[in-house]
Amino acid sequence: xxxxxxxxxxxxxxxxxxxxxxxxxxxxxxxxxxxxxxxxxxxxxxxxxxxxxxxxxxxxxxxxxxxxxxxxxxxxxxxxxxxxxxxxxxxxxxxxxxxxxxxxxxxxxxxxxxxxxxxxxxxxxxxxxxxxxxxxxxxxxxxxxxxxxxxxxxxxxxxxxxxxxxxxxxxxxxxxxxxx
Numbered sequence: 001x002x003x004x005x006x007x008x009x010x011x012x013x014x015x016x017x018x019x020x021x022x023x024x025x026x027x028x029x030x031x032x033x034x035x036x037x038x039x040x041x042x043x044x045x046x047x048x049x050x051x052x053x054x055x056x057x058x059x060x061x062x063x064x065x066x067x068x069x070x071x072x073x074x075x076x077x078x079x080x081x082x083x084x085x086x087x088x089x090x091x092x093x094x095x096x097x098x099x100x101x102x103x104x105x106x107x108x109x110x111x112x113x114x115x116x117x118x119x120x121x122x123x124x125x126x127x128x129x130x131x132x133x134x135x136x137x138x139x140x141x142x143x144x145x146x147x148x149x150x151x152x153x154x155x156x157x158x159x160x161x162x163x164x165x166x167x168x169x170x171x172x173x174x175x176x177x178x179x180x
Contacts, residue, residue: 009162010133013125016159017056025056028157028179033063035177036120039153040067047073049088049116049150052097052105055135057122058155058179065093075114077139078106085143090114116150119143121173123156127164130154130172144171153177 020028040048048067053059068074075088078100089111091097097105121140125133132154134140144152154176161178 006133006136006165009164010124010136013133013160013162014055017124017157020056020157020159025059029059029062031179032058032155032157032177033060036060036155037063037066039177040070040072043118045072045117045151047075047088047090047114047116047118049075049077049086049119050091051120051122051155052076053122054104058157060120060155068093073114075116076106077143078104079137079139083138083142085146086139088114088116115148118151118153120153120155123154123160123173123176125160125162125164126154126156126173126176127162127166129166130174130176131164131166131170132156132173132176133160133162133164138169141169141171145169 050064064074074091076091077086077088079102080087089107091107091111096108098108100106121132123132124135152173154173156176156178158178
């Protein structure tokens, strides 16, 4: 299998994701959101780490209130220190958010730190073995290397399926939810 450089591959996958039409993106987001809701209804968990979409990631924000009504605590990640694991802050739909130093929306500084049972992790790309390609910062890999390890559910558009070079530090997702 001929592998390409992760930086080049990331750029190509991000360009393909940005090229998705608004209509197509809405349809795919609804397909993914429907599967995420089914997953949440059939897997009893207390806390799920979600994400604020950036760079044309699948947008699940419309279903966050419904997930919360299932009695599941939602938490958003923040990267407080470079080269460290993510920290998850409790959040409820409607609560105020602020931008962190990366421009990502996170709960305000008064939010409580929590340990999610499950993380919904956006993927730039992914392969059939469950490995994901992210933005290259390693935040999710470091987070998944912690004990106890949360269950990892990748969230991606099907166009992100690719050949992916795997390294020792890469940690596979437990599963990946995509649009059909």
